[in-house]
Amino acid sequence: MSALLTAEGLHLHFGKVAALDDVALEIHPGEVVAIVGESGSGKTTLLRVLAGMMAPQQGQVLYAGEDVHAMGEAARRRLMRSDWGFVHQNPRDGLRLRVSAGGNVGERLMAAGARHYGNIRAEATEWLKRVEIDPARIDDMPLQFSGGMQQRLQIARTLVTRPKLVFMDEPTGGLDVSVQARLLDLIRALVAELGLAVLIVTHDIAAARLLAHRMLVMRRGQVVEQGLTDRVLDDPQHPYTQLLVSSVLAA
Amino acid sequence: MIEAGYNFGYLDENTKRMIRRALLQAVALPGYQVPFGSREMPLPYGWGTGGIQVTASIIGADDTLKVIDQGADDTTNAVSIRRFFNRVTGVATTEHTAEATIIQTRHRVPEAKLREGQVLVYQVPMPEPLFRLEPRVAETKRMHALADYGLMHVKLYEDIAQHGAATTSYNYPVLVNGRYLMSPSPIPAFDNPKLDMMPALQLFGAGREKRIYAVPPYTEVRSLDFEDHPFQPARADAACVICGARDSYLDELIVDDGGKRHFVCSDTDYCASRPPLVEAAA
Amino acid sequence: MSAIRTEGLSKDFTLHLQGGIRIPVLRDVDLAVAPGECVALAGPSGAGKSTLMRCLYGNYGAGSGHVWVSHDGREVDITNADAREVRAVRRDTLGYVSQFLRVIPRVPTQQIVAEPLMARGAGREEAMAHAAALLKRLNLPATLHGLPPATFSGGEQQRVNLARGFAPGYPVLLLDEPTASLDAANREVVVALIAEAKRAGTAIIGIFHDTEVRDRVADRLYEVAPLQDAA
Numbered sequence: 001m002s003a004l005l006t007a008e009g010l011h012l013h014f015g016k017v018a019a020l021d022d023v024a025l026e027i028h029p030g031e032v033v034a035i036v037g038e039s040g041s042g043k044t045t046l047l048r049v050l051a052g053m054m055a056p057q058q059g060q061v062l063y064a065g066e067d068v069h070a071m072g073e074a075a076r077r078r079l080m081r082s083d084w085g086f087v088h089q090n091p092r093d094g095l096r097l098r099v100s101a102g103g104n105v106g107e108r109l110m111a112a113g114a115r116h117y118g119n120i121r122a123e124a125t126e127w128l129k130r131v132e133i134d135p136a137r138i139d140d141m142p143l144q145f146s147g148g149m150q151q152r153l154q155i156a157r158t159l160v161t162r163p164k165l166v167f168m169d170e171p172t173g174g175l176d177v178s179v180q181a182r183l184l185d186l187i188r189a190l191v192a193e194l195g196l197a198v199l200i201v202t203h204d205i206a207a208a209r210l211l212a213h214r215m216l217v218m219r220r221g222q223v224v225e226q227g228l229t230d231r232v233l234d235d236p237q238h239p240y241t242q243l244l245v246s247s248v249l250a251a
Numbered sequence: 252m253i254e255a256g257y258n259f260g261y262l263d264e265n266t267k268r269m270i271r272r273a274l275l276q277a278v279a280l281p282g283y284q285v286p287f288g289s290r291e292m293p294l295p296y297g298w299g300t301g302g303i304q305v306t307a308s309i310i311g312a313d314d315t316l317k318v319i320d321q322g323a324d325d326t327t328n329a330v331s332i333r334r335f336f337n338r339v340t341g342v343a344t345t346e347h348t349a350e351a352t353i354i355q356t357r358h359r360v361p362e363a364k365l366r367e368g369q370v371l372v373y374q375v376p377m378p379e380p381l382f383r384l385e386p387r388v389a390e391t392k393r394m395h396a397l398a399d400y401g402l403m404h405v406k407l408y409e410d411i412a413q414h415g416a417a418t419t420s421y422n423y424p425v426l427v428n429g430r431y432l433m434s435p436s437p438i439p440a441f442d443n444p445k446l447d448m449m450p451a452l453q454l455f456g457a458g459r460e461k462r463i464y465a466v467p468p469y470t471e472v473r474s475l476d477f478e479d480h481p482f483q484p485a486r487a488d489a490a491c492v493i494c495g496a497r498d499s500y501l502d503e504l505i506v507d508d509g510g511k512r513h514f515v516c517s518d519t520d521y522c523a524s525r526p527p528l529v530e531a532a533a
Numbered sequence: 534m535s536a537i538r539t540e541g542l543s544k545d546f547t548l549h550l551q552g553g554i555r556i557p558v559l560r561d562v563d564l565a566v567a568p569g570e571c572v573a574l575a576g577p578s579g580a581g582k583s584t585l586m587r588c589l590y591g592n593y594g595a596g597s598g599h600v601w602v603s604h605d606g607r608e609v610d611i612t613n614a615d616a617r618e619v620r621a622v623r624r625d626t627l628g629y630v631s632q633f634l635r636v637i638p639r640v641p642t643q644q645i646v647a648e649p650l651m652a653r654g655a656g657r658e659e660a661m662a663h664a665a666a667l668l669k670r671l672n673l674p675a676t677l678h679g680l681p682p683a684t685f686s687g688g689e690q691q692r693v694n695l696a697r698g699f700a701p702g703y704p705v706l707l708l709d710e711p712t713a714s715l716d717a718a719n720r721e722v723v724v725a726l727i728a729e730a731k732r733a734g735t736a737i738i739g740i741f742h743d744t745e746v747r748d749r750v751a752d753r754l755y756e757v758a759p760l761q762d763a764a
Contacts, residue, residue: 100409102408111401
């Protein structure tokens with residue numbers, strides 16, 4: 001089984017600060033990989049570079065054998081609305097707030113060429129159910145939803161076209177703990193069901209343990225440790241990983 | 252006779268050349284918005300400064316100009332623009348669609364079929380069809396560049412979801428030549444089909460927004476729709492009280508305090524060209 | 534061929550947060566278990582029995598040496614296989630029943646048990662039926678099957694954990710104190726499950742606090758001796 005996404009020798013410096021210092025990474029189909037580390041460790045930068053939203057100063061990112069940063073914006077956008085998905089930490093960055101829930105879910109379908117209103121609506125209804133939003137609210141605006149619902153809506157909107165690879169940037173970041181658990185479980189179930197490959201950036205160790213098969217620990221732009229999630233968390237080798245794990249309450 | 256002290260067409264020759272270059276580019280890329288250096292005109296933005304600059308750049312001494320505002324030749328805006336061009340070019344003006352070589356319009360397309368050789372100049376307040384959906388100009392440019400128009404269908408979806416049908420009754424977005432999404436300016440959706448494969452050249456000028464775009468003769472112009480909700484040009488289901496027309500776009504008039512409504516042709520030239528009804532038949 | 538074997542397995546912990554102190558736990562462990570055999574780890578508490586179990590499962594990395602698991606017709610070294618391969622081994626070959634159930638929020642008990650079966654390709658209905666039968670056998674009433682086990686007692690959670698571990702019929706099964714919080718009746722069920730698994734050819738390595746249970750299920754003991762003081 002060959003890798004879906006491969007990154008090699010990524011370097012990116014902001015002035016003297018190394019956001020990425022020789023980072024390499026592979027994601028295979030159906031694999032959930034968590035990138036953990038504290039704020040400023042470079043994990044969000046890595047996500048953005050891998051998703052083609054930011055160019056590295058050195059190194060390359062290959063998706064299905066194609067150089068993500070050399071392919072041109074049109075091809076990259078096509079990828080972003082077909083094979084890829086991106087779930088933002090703040091659902092307001094990933095949703096159209098003045099467009100109804102149904103329209104938000106339908107947008108990717110329409111961008112992919114769907115031109116049958118009835119079918120789009122049926123698909124949107126189905127996806128609202130899957131993310132546990134009452135389909136009766138299909139015509140409501142996202143601003144009428146709670147934060148947790150907004151995040152679930154963003155997930156429905158992202159997954160409706162059945163991408164192969166989804167980038168998630170702290171998807172539970174701004175939510176109450178009780179709401180986080182529900183969202184995590186929902187993500188976990190959908191990812192397993194759809195066989196998605198997911199690259200999730202989080203500083204929530206418990207979330208990473210629940211969702212990820214594999215984990216990368218980042219510090220100062222470097223991957224200091226990586227491996228099976230439970231191996232990294234239960235037998236951390238690097239001093240920084242030990243600190244990270246020991247700082248968590250019963251993860 | 253040109254009024255003393257003015258160049259022909261009011262604009263200086265360099266400006267006219269600059270605008271003509273933009274027009275050539277616009278014609279070459281149907282539906283694409285070409286930026287241009289919009290000039291200060293002797294009337295405020297929103298009064299048709301874009302259309303006037305386009306007209307001023309293409310008008311020649313042999314042209315015959317017609318100006319309409321909401322279909323009418325006799326409203327203040329139409330009258331003053333016509334008089335303006337008469338003063339700065341001395342060209343002949345007309346109210347008859349068939350006689351005109353250049354027709355500058357605000358918010359309507361004449362009912363009479365236009366022919367090859369005629370030029371229809373639209374006054375455009377907002378050239379960007381995506382502006383209500385995507386406020387970032389840089390982003391709308393990228394969307395045009397990549398023909399990434401899913402968002403426009405989202406708007407249609409929203410209309411149908413919230414109101415049961417596409418409620419956009421004017422400025423209804425069109426896809427030009429299968430490539431660029433374009434605002435047809437605030438003409439009624441009823442007029443949209445007239446843009447498709449029109450023999451006349453269509454030029455669009457937006458003065459405040461500094462954009463020019465065009466639809467060359469015989470170009471496909473398609474109104475966006477869904478397979479199961481096809482585009483339907485709306486028109487009041489009534490006849491003109493003056494000429495009895497049932498095929499023209501109608502203006503609604505409230506004629507007394509009781510709310511009694513009359514409908515009359517919005518295109519005054521078209522209405523006048525038809526035999527008037529006998530009073531009893533209305 | 535052994536179902537699972539270690540070769541010179543050693544393990545130290547380096548505690549960077551405590552000034553880099555090194556704690557050696559395992560030295561040159563050589564253990565081989567054949568299909569259908571049950572080996573009980575013996576030794577005083579703190580000797581490293583649980584650490585050995587975790588090394589066998591790949592949950593802890595090894596300092597040196599190897600852990601060979603017969604998987605898919607060959608031997609895979611858990612200590613240096615890549616993460617994807619370890620996942621495949623855990624899915625198809627290597628099961629582990631820890632002392633405590635790691636509860637997944639909102640997932641009902643029956644599904645927790647059925648999931649590893651489905652991961653191995655069993656149909657949903659078949660897996661759910663098998664899960665229900667096993668839970669029932671472990672005296673967990675059907676009324677609890679639809680509930681997430683978060684609010685269950687320690688004994689109930691342990692039985693969910695056991696059902697999840699036994700359901701797929703792994704060729705190699707690691708049991709860490711499987712009867713610790715169970716009553717006599719349920720202990721009997723576990724003893725029977727182990728016997729059945731052995732008959733089916735499963736290699737079992739277990740830590741049994743309860744010597745009576747241990748003596749009934751284990752074919753032999755493997756002594757894990759405490760190492761001398763930290764180097």
